[in-house]
Each structure stands twice: as C-alpha cells, then as structure tokens.
Amino acid sequence: MRTERGFDRLVNFSDAVVAIAITLLILPLVDTATELKGMTVIELLQNDGLKLLVFVISFAVIGRFWLAHHQMYERVVGYNMPMLWVNLLWLLSIVFLPFPTELIASTGYDSATTSALYVGTMVLTSAAATWQMAIILRNPDLQAPAARGQLTLQPSLVSLGLMLAAFVFVLLFPRLGLWWLLLLVLSGPVQLLVRRIRPQTSAPAA
Template sequence: MHTERGFDRLVNFSDAVVAIAITLLILPLVDTATELNDKTVSELLVDNWLKLLVFVISFAVIGRFWLAHHRMYENIAGYNKPLLWVNLFWLLTIVFLPFPTELIAAGSGDNSPATSALYVGTMVLSSFSGTGQMIIILRSPELQTPEARGTLTLVPSLVASSMMFAVFLVVVIFPQLGLFSLFGLALTGPVQAIVERVRRRSATPVA
C-alpha cells in the first residue's frame, strides 16, 4: 500500500538528489580557486570562462528540470510503482549530468563531438523521463489531486522534450556548433504557446 508518508519520502528524496547534483556542479570551480597563486581574480575568471559558462548552463538546466518536476508533483497526492521507477531513472539522469559537464569544462573548448552528444543526450533522457512521468500521471487519475483532475495536459512536457531532442540532433549533425545549439531551447516557450493556441482552436466547436 502506498501511504501519504511514502509519497512525502519520494518527493523529499527527489529534492535531495537534485540538490546534491546541482551542488556537485560547483566543486570543480572551487578547486580552480586554489590555483589563484599570482593571478588576479579577473585573470582567473578569464582563464576559466568555459568552466563558468558550462556551470551556469548546467545549473539552469537542472533548475529548469526541477521546476517542471515540482509543478508536476504539486498536482498529485500519491504514486504507483511505474511512477516510482521512472522518477528514479529521471534522478539518475540528473545526478549524472555533472559528469559530462566536467568533461566539457576540462576540455578547455576543444571538446569532441561525443562529449557534446553525451552532455545534451543526458538532458534528452532527463526530459523524456519527465514526460514519461507525466504520461503515467495522466493515465492514473487516482494519483491526481481533486482540483487538478481534468486540467492537466501533456503538451508542455511533450514540446519541451521535442525541442530538447531537436537540439540533440543539431549537436550530432553539426558538432561544430557545440554548446551554442542549446540556445535553441529559448524557443521552447514560444513553441508551447503556439501549440496550445492551435490545440484550443481545434477543441473549440465550430458554430
């Protein structure tokens, strides 16, 4: 039997794992601070601009994934075994992200296509597993809070996953673009708005 205490433990455990993963991102920069020696802070920052950039990107990505996860779990009051396992896989992808982040930072800008593909591919798996959780929730109305039933939609999660996969394809096909491909994710919001607008129009009965 899945109790309310079990659900609280699931949410708290998920938050803790995300917090640990996002903290791990800063550790390489903390180590870099010990290399100051005769350098000025400005020189240290210039020499390690890539590490700083990748840290900010990865922090923003994990933060974005956590916000989506938080909104999703605000609409449910329970869980089942499929949701539990897919959530664990989502956490696996989140806690793995600091690894390709460090690979890119350590490459000093000379990263192989495989490194970029691993970095963005990890994000794709995070996004897809988030969508998987949303599918389970939509197919299990008993998990949803009373006020959320009938209001949830797969569109935002599906659009976000599709955009992430599109960026991954760009990274694989045009590896010379590198991290700049991630700027394509800025289109996620506008695309979601367009899809929602089209969906509402198609759902409106013609007079």
C-alpha cells in the same frame, strides 16, 4: 499500500538528490580557486571562463528540470510503482549531468561526442519527466482533486521535442556545440502556438 508518508519521502528524496547534484557542479571551480598562484582573480576567471559558463548553464538546466518536477508533483497526491521507477530514472540523469559538464569544462565543446553526451543526458531527463506525466495522466487517482482535468502532456512533449532537436543539431553541427540549447527558449512560444492551433483542429466541422 501507498501512504502519504511514502509520498512525502519520495518527494523529499528527489529534492535531496537534485540538491546534491547541483552542488557537485561547483566543485571543479572550487578546486580551480585553490590554484590561484601569481594570478589575479580576473585572470583566473578569464582562463577558466568555459568552466564558469558550463557551470551556469548546467545550474540553470538542473534548476529548470527541478522546477518542472516540483510543479508536476504539486499536482499529485500519490504514486505507484511505475512512477517510482521512472522517477529514479529521472534522478539518474540528473546525478549524471555533472560528469559531462566537467568533460566540456576540461576539453571544450568542439567535440561532437562530448556535447552529444551532455545534451543527450538532458534528453533522457526530459523523456523521464514526460513519462512520469503520462503515468499521472493515466492514473487520475494520483492527481490532486483540483488538478483533475487540467493536466496535459503538451508542455512536456514540447520540451522533449526541442531537446531532441538540440541533440540532433549538436550531432550534425558540432562546431556550435552548446549554443543549440538556445532552442529551449522557444518552449514558451511553441506551447502558445500549439494551444492556439489545437482548438481550431479539434473544432467540429460546420
């Protein structure tokens, strides 16, 4: 039996795990601050500029993932076991992200393996989010009454597709490393383009 209390616990647990993961990102910078010996703050920031950059990127990425997750769960009123397990997979990828973040901060992003692990983790997060949305769409009873008929898999698929493209480009052109994540900026324009094309392709022939 699925209860409202159970659903609230699921959402609260997810939010707590994300909050812990996003907090872990700052710990390497906190450790760096304790090494301020004979250096000014500006010199310290210059020496550890990559750490700061990767922290900001990872914070923004996790924040973006959480925002999409939050918006998704605002439109549902219940859950089932598949949704619960896929959400755990989503949380696993979120919790794992601080690890490749620290690898890049320590070794740089010139390594294809390190960058691929970093972006690949984000691919898993996007795939898990898309999977959850697919489960929600297949189970209208999980959807909030006002959201029924309004939900679509398109935004999740676009984000997943762009993330996969970034992952492939990281493998093929590792020198650019994390710059390939700028492809995600195209998410909005691509979704708008798809929305404009779909009515035309789905319209009946005269």
